[in-house]
Amino acid sequence: MRIQVGGLSEGIHEYEFEVSSQELDLGESFSGSVFVKASLDKSVHQIALQAAISSTGHFACDRCVREFDLPVKTSYRMFYVMEGGDEGAIDPTEMQVIPHGVSFIDLSDDVRQTVTIGIPLKLLCAPDCKGLCPECGKDRNTEHCSCSTAIDDSRWGGLERLRQNETSE
Numbered sequence: 068m069r070i071q072v073g074g075l076s077e078g079i080h081e082y083e084f085e086v087s088s089q090e091l092d093l094g095e096s097f098s099g100s101v102f103v104k105a106s107l108d109k110s111v112h113q114i115a116l117q118a119a120i121s122s123t124g125h126f127a128c129d130r131c132v133r134e135f136d137l138p139v140k141t142s143y144r145m146f147y148v149m150e151g152g153d154e155g156a157i158d159p160t161e162m163q164v165i166p167h168g169v170s171f172i173d174l175s176d177d178v179r180q181t182v183t184i185g186i187p188l189k190l191l192c193a194p195d196c197k198g199l200c201p202e203c204g205k206d207r208n209t210e211h212c213s214c215s216t217a218i219d220d221s222r223w224g225g226l227e228r229l230r231q232n233e234t235s236e
């Protein structure tokens with residue numbers, strides 16, 4: 068995912084990439100294409116990049132373990148400064164230096180990292196997934212069971228434990 072920046076005129080330049088997730092080494096949760104729309108704003112001393120990424124991951128639901136596809140849409144920005152140039156007040160986490168003699172930038176590592184960070188911590192097949200019954204193990208989205216623990220929302224359970232800890236101190 069390289070962009071030639073040597074000799075690029077000043078101003079806005081748009082690019083679109085489609086790479087396979089294998090090529091990008093995104094791991095086995097991803098199998099299709101990764102789409103990247105990049106916008107470069109080149110000025111005398113630096114290049115500002117804005118990239119929007121869209122891909123689809125394949126995950127197992129945290130509640131019901133069913134496998135599902137999840138669109139992962141994310142974006143990042145990056146400033147590129149020529150080696151020896153003025154880095155100014157740019158946040159170092161959003162800045163890369165282009166070494167002398169190099170005339171391109173490679174987006175692959177940043178795209179891979181951004182997609183990986185963009186995967187939600189809580190992976191649910193649907194926001195209201197009912198999960199598995201803790202007693203009989205049936206998938207409550209598709210089956211009914213007559214177990215006594217009709218609703219066991221673990222979020223409230225956690226809050227309850229928190230309260231008990233507070234009062235016991």
Ligand SMILES: [Zn+2]
Binds near residue numbers: 128133192
């Ligand atoms: Zn689920």
Ligand SMILES: [Zn+2]
Binds near residue numbers: 202214
């Ligand atoms: Zn049950």
